[in-house]
Amino acid sequence: MRSYAFPGDIDERIMSIGSQPFMYMRTDEFSEINKESERILLDLIHCSQGRTIIYTGSGTGAMSAVVENYVKTKNKAIVIDGGSFGHRWFDLCQYYSVPVVHYQVPFAKDIDYDDLERVVADEKPDVFLCQHHETSSGQLFDLQRISDICHKNRVSIVVDVISTFLAEELNMDDLGIDICITSTQKGLNIPPGLSILFLSKNVDGYPFAHNGYYWDFNDNLSNLTRGQTPFSPATILYLQLHERLIQLKEEGGEYVNISSVRHRAGVFRKLCQGYGWPIPAEVPSYAITGFQTKDTKERKIFRGLIEKYQTFIMPGSIPGFYRVSHMGLQSDEELIELAARIREFEEA
Numbered sequence: 631m632r633s634y635a636f637p638g639d640i641d642e643r644i645m646s647i648g649s650q651p652f653m654y655m656r657t658d659e660f661s662e663i664n665k666e667s668e669r670i671l672l673d674l675i676h677c678s679q680g681r682t683i684i685y686t687g688s689g690t691g692a693m694s695a696v697v698e699n700y701v702k703t704k705n706k707a708i709v710i711d712g713g714s715f716g717h718r719w720f721d722l723c724q725y726y727s728v729p730v731v732h733y734q735v736p737f738a739k740d741i742d743y744d745d746l747e748r749v750v751a752d753e754k755p756d757v758f759l760c761q762h763h764e765t766s767s768g769q770l771f772d773l774q775r776i777s778d779i780c781h782k783n784r785v786s787i788v789v790d791v792i793s794t795f796l797a798e799e800l801n802m803d804d805l806g807i808d809i810c811i812t813s814t815q816k817g818l819n820i821p822p823g824l825s826i827l828f829l830s831k832n833v834d835g836y837p838f839a840h841n842g843y844y845w846d847f848n849d850n851l852s853n854l855t856r857g858q859t860p861f862s863p864a865t866i867l868y869l870q871l872h873e874r875l876i877q878l879k880e881e882g883g884e885y886v887n888i889s890s891v892r893h894r895a896g897v898f899r900k901l902c903q904g905y906g907w908p909i910p911a912e913v914p915s916y917a918i919t920g921f922q923t924k925d926t927k928e929r930k931i932f933r934g935l936i937e938k939y940q941t942f943i944m945p946g947s948i949p950g951f952y953r954v955s956h957m958g959l960q961s962d963e964e965l966i967e968l969a970a971r972i973r974e975f976e977e978a
């Protein structure tokens with residue numbers, strides 16, 4: 631089996647943790663592991679003196695937590711909706727009755743930042759919600775420009791970096807981002823099931839709201855101070871996360887990982903060019919390659935790859951549009967083979 635869907639192929643050392651006996655979680659040993667994970671995570675995203683909350687739950691769980699605990703305390707939000715993940719912020723604001731400006735961006739297009747700046751100045755939101763990378767299309771947004779606009783207008787910034795953490799350069803301190811969210815099945819390249827919230831020192835002591843028992847920030851933060859979680863954690867995943875973080879550190883940290891993601895993206899994009907598959911994203915993230923094929927009727931590529939080669943890629947919302955993740959283990963040769971197989975089914 632080969633996977634170019636999230637989280638991609640995973641290192642064997644990490645996988646093997648899942649088949650071994652594991653410790654009881656209400657112990658000092660488990661607390662130490664979690665405290666070390668927090669320290670490494672904060673280093674990797676450059677969030678000095680920040681805090682993390684690690685939730686048992688997928689990325690959307692942490693998005694929901696942010697709206698329940700933080701966005702709900704604000705008067706008005708603005709959401710960048712450039713696809714299904716941006717739209718999720720909008721849905722969450724509506725679900726929790728937060729007044730929200732819906733800023734739509736066409737599929738695979740970049741934001742018109744001058745227009746955005748005018749809208750922010752006019753509407754005066756006090757919290758800004760966006761994705762770093764809209765994973766449904768492959769479009770990367772410019773966090774420096776967003777940060778400039780928000781700081782000029784004194785708007786708090788919350789960014790879903792679920793698909794760019796460890797795949798794109800990201801510095802929370804430099805960008806002045808208040809809250810970031812990620813999850814385990816993307817750049818961290820371990821199985822799905824945990825989501826991670828980064829709270830910068832700017833929100834230290836912030837009077838968070840209490841609109842959800844399970845995701846409550848204060849309850850989770852006070853437990854995490856001693857390395858524990860309020861409820862049963864997915865212990866194995868926490869152990870896999872810790873091992874992966876140690877591994878990332880040993881390999882040289884975030885920049886080494888980012889450059890290997892970038893390398894794989896470069897290899898696959900050359901192949902796309904060769905096979906004549908356009909990449910619609912105006913500014914594509916290195917995290918995935920979203921490309922347009924001629925397989926617009928029957929998803930022959932998707933089914934064929936699974937049935938003949940036990941290989942997964944990700945279909946998109948548009949017929950013939952597919953996405954290949956570059957965040958899992960993959961060699962140049964494997965990418966060359968993958969592209970040839972995609973062509974095999976495109977023409978079948």
Ligand SMILES: *Cc1c(COP(=O)(O)O)cnc(C)c1O
Nearest residue numbers: 688689690715761765792793813
């Ligand atoms: C994967 C992803 C999510 C989270 O989805 P879950 O299925 O809840 O883990 C959210 N935002 C972005 C940008 C993503 O890529």
